[in-house]
Amino acid sequence: KEIGKSNYIIYTPIENIDSQENEKLLEDFSHALGRSEVVLHYQPKVSLYDSSIIGFEALSRWNHPEKGMLYPASFIHIIENTPQEIALGEWVIKEALAVLNNWHKNGYTYTISVNISPRHIQLQGFADYLEKALSIYSNKFASKLELEILEVAGVTDLTNVVHVMNKCKNLGVKFSLDDFGTGYSSLTHFHRLPIDILKIDQNFVIDMIENSDDLDIVEGVIQLAKALKRPVVAEGVETLEIALMLLYLGSDYAQGYGIAKPMPLDNIQDWISSWKSNKLWKHMMKYKDI
Ligand code: C2E
Ligand code: MG
Ligand code: MG
Ligand code: MG
Numbered sequence: 001k002e003i004g005k006s007n008y009i010i011y012t013p014i015e016n017i018d019s020q021e022n023e024k025l026l027e028d029f030s031h032a033l034g035r036s037e038v039v040l041h042y043q044p045k046v047s048l049y050d051s052s053i054i055g056f057e058a059l060s061r062w063n064h065p066e067k068g069m070l071y072p073a074s075f076i077h078i079i080e081n082t083p084q085e086i087a088l089g090e091w092v093i094k095e096a097l098a099v100l101n102n103w104h105k106n107g108y109t110y111t112i113s114v115n116i117s118p119r120h121i122q123l124q125g126f127a128d129y130l131e132k133a134l135s136i137y138s139n140k141f142a143s144k145l146e147l148e149i150l151e152v153a154g155v156t157d158l159t160n161v162v163h164v165m166n167k168c169k170n171l172g173v174k175f176s177l178d179d180f181g182t183g184y185s186s187l188t189h190f191h192r193l194p195i196d197i198l199k200i201d202q203n204f205v206i207d208m209i210e211n212s213d214d215l216d217i218v219e220g221v222i223q224l225a226k227a228l229k230r231p232v233v234a235e236g237v238e239t240l241e242i243a244l245m246l247l248y249l250g251s252d253y254a255q256g257y258g259i260a261k262p263m264p265l266d267n268i269q270d271w272i273s274s275w276k277s278n279k280l281w282k283h284m285m286k287y288k289d290i
Contacts, residue, residue, distance in 0.1 A: 025075060026078050029062070032062055033088065037062055038061070038063075038091065040061070040265070042056035043056060043260060043262040043263070044255065045111075045255045046253065049252070053110060054110065055110040055112060055113065056112055057148070058092060058095070058112055060076075085120060089120040089126075090133075092114040092115070093116075093129070093145075096145060097134065097136070109144070112144065112145060114145070114148065115148045121164055126164050127171070134171055134172075134173075142172030143172045143174070145173045146174045146175070146197065147174070148176045148178040150179055151183030158193065161193065175195050176195070180221060182201045190224075190228075196231075197232075198233070200221050201235065202236025202256070205218060205242060208242065209239075209245065231252040232251050233255055235256060236255075237255060
């Protein structure tokens, strides 16, 4: 009925198996946070200008008791539009703040960004939760917390989202628009939402050396961000060549496998010490003033 009178869908056994499996995964996820099966891996963001470490993006991984380590691509879409999506969002915020608290004690000043579902951001309760979570640490790290959001697909009235985002910004947190360039109305969102930082989608960045259209798009996005006085993070910096091209085009920050893959919290300290002797870093320092 949903797709109109004269249309029909044939449900194949395979789709049934898929949906049964998805239901099982959703049921499993409802226990996952409580059983500490979900962990965050952290991927560094560095300055392209001087290679300094700016912060880390926290990315969820689920140690499923039977299936092993699951990446977001195999579970985020399953919890979408369910209360688990909210539960995960709240958990990552709490987790990130606890880490920021430890870092603060150890003299680290890096930022942590977390991914929040666009549906979660729309809820009035979101800002209240954030305020409560921040107050545990007397709001000390609000300016170190960044919330990465994707386009609010299907939401035509952005008034609510803008309202919640402004409340959060008054608490001191920042917003990044993730995967810029892939949504159906990126410019509208960038223009209407109180976005602090723009993240160029990795798909454009990864191919920009071979594909001149992608290169033009990356250049255009950097110019746009500059015109609107917002810093840009390029994702998908897999090679030194890409990093140098981004530096040339004027991108501010870089994130990608060429710098580091997402890593467990316990590996961060070692990675920080090794970064300064990294080949990429040395090359960047050589090219910086050209
Ligand atoms: P994202 O926020 O755009 O994160 C970047 C993704 O690209 C991550 O994948 C990261 O591991 C991957 N990546 C980083 N550098 C490179 C590179 O140089 N090359 C390539 N090919 N890939 C790179 P991951 O961790 O699998 O996460 C996928 C997506 O899942 C994220 O995309 C984000 O949208 C979502 N996600 C992750 N954690 C959470 C979460 O806690 N909550 C929500 N709502 N979404 C999450
Ligand atoms: Mg992200
Ligand atoms: Mg992204
Ligand atoms: Mg993405």
